[in-house]
Amino acid sequence: MPSEVTEGLEETESLSYEELEEDGSVSPSDLSELLKEGTKESHDQAENTQFVKDFLKGKIKRELFKLGTVALFFTYSALEEEMERNKDHPAFMPLYFPLELHRKEALEKDLEYFYGEGWQGKIQCSEAAQRYVDRIHHIGQHEPELLVAHAYTRYMGDLSGGQVLKKVAQRALKLPSTGEGVQFYVFENISNPQQFKQFYRARLNALDLDKGTKERIVEEANKAFEFNMQVFDELDKIGALLTEEVQDGGLRLHDGQGDLRKCPYYAAKLAGSSEGTGCPYHLALALLKQPPVQLALAACLAVAAGVAAWYVM
Numbered sequence: 099m100p101s102e103v104t105e106g107l108e109e110t111e112s113l114s115y116e117e118l119e120e121d122g123s124v125s126p127s128d129l130s131e132l133l134k135e136g137t138k139e140s141h142d143q144a145e146n147t148q149f150v151k152d153f154l155k156g157k158i159k160r161e162l163f164k165l166g167t168v169a170l171f172f173t174y175s176a177l178e179e180e181m182e183r184n185k186d187h188p189a190f191m192p193l194y195f196p197l198e199l200h201r202k203e204a205l206e207k208d209l210e211y212f213y214g215e216g217w218q219g220k221i222q223c224s225e226a227a228q229r230y231v232d233r234i235h236h237i238g239q240h241e242p243e244l245l246v247a248h249a250y251t252r253y254m255g256d257l258s259g260g261q262v263l264k265k266v267a268q269r270a271l272k273l274p275s276t277g278e279g280v281q282f283y284v285f286e287n288i289s290n291p292q293q294f295k296q297f298y299r300a301r302l303n304a305l306d307l308d309k310g311t312k313e314r315i316v317e318e319a320n321k322a323f324e325f326n327m328q329v330f331d332e333l334d335k336i337g338a339l340l341t342e343e344v345q346d347g348g349l350r351l352h353d354g355q356g357d358l359r360k361c362p363y364y365a366a367k368l369a370g371s372s373e374g375t376g377c378p379y380h381l382a383l384a385l386l387k388q389p390p391v392q393l394a395l396a397a398c399l400a401v402a403a404g405v406a407a408w409y410v411m
């Protein structure tokens with residue numbers, strides 16, 4: 099193992115991240131600084147994608163949030179598979195924190211919550227997510243020294259915005275306050291995200307890397323941002339295609355009393371497809387709201403009343 103990696107580890111290995119003192123000193127050639135500075139523009143762009151802006155405003159539909167969770171599941175499955183493969187590689191080993199960081203299990207719980215039993219058979223990897231997944235596998239298998247770029251882009255981002263995004267999703271989708279559906283945002287084994295990020299940066303800086311490799315890592319991190327933005331854009335396009343009925347959680351057809359999503363017909367239909375409701379009760383309610391149907395009904399009632407009156411007389 100290169101000596102600098104060993105030395106870097108010696109400084110931080112015996113301490114848990116909670117015990118690590120933040121001295122705040124950084125050098126411009128530190129990988130953590132190069133990454134932060136070198137991805138600033140990409141970060142700005144990611145923050146300004148329509149999907150992310152809408153999400154932050156709470157403008158996220160349940161179906162779209164579910165698809166976002168699916169994309170994350172495939173991404174993290176690939177990332178964590180490659181991190182397992184490379185956990186002893188000197189260019190990755192110091193950043194291997196499965197207990198603290200790994201998200202696949204949390205995403206599995208979220209998907210089970212949203213899609214129910216047998217969720218594995220109800221989801222598929224989208225085109226944009228597949229391109230991201232393919233890149234992660236390529237890096238893990240052929241250029242493992244760049245894997246850290248993908249870990250940095252996702253985990254540091256998740257640790258930075260997790261709590262806010264969790265609350266936004268819970269409020270917008272009326273998810274239970276007990277955390278079902280948003281486990282992805284909960285880092286159970288990290289009590290202080292700010293401190294952990296500082297610890298992670300120290301580990302990044304302790305990697306024994308030449309200037310060229312550091313530059314390639316920054317380049318790869320920018321690619322990782324780009325893959326994320328492609329997933330966001332794809333979700334945005336899907337969101338625009340979703341029928342208004344599904345976008346509104348089907349509430350257009352609802353009579354305003356009670357929660358349509360609790361209707362078993364509706365839940366079954368949504369679980370299987372992105373189409374609208376097929377529930378006869380809600381369909382009847384919707385029909386009754388149509389003026390021509392109301393007119394026809396009134397006419398039928400009038401005729402029936404006339405016939406009844408004639409019969410009685």
Ligand code: HEM
Nearest residue numbers: 130133134144145150154250251252254255258259323326
């Ligand atoms: C509107 C959306 C977003 C907001 C408001 C936001 C906000 C922030 C903030 C305030 C930090 C600084 C945290 C700190 O230094 O402690 C941060 C860091 C970070 N964010 Fe975001 N972020 C957003 C979207 C994203 C996205 C989409 C990604 C990538 C997929 C991302 C990746 C990162 C990374 C990697 C860092 C760590 C920077 C570093 O310290 O080196 N962020 N974000």
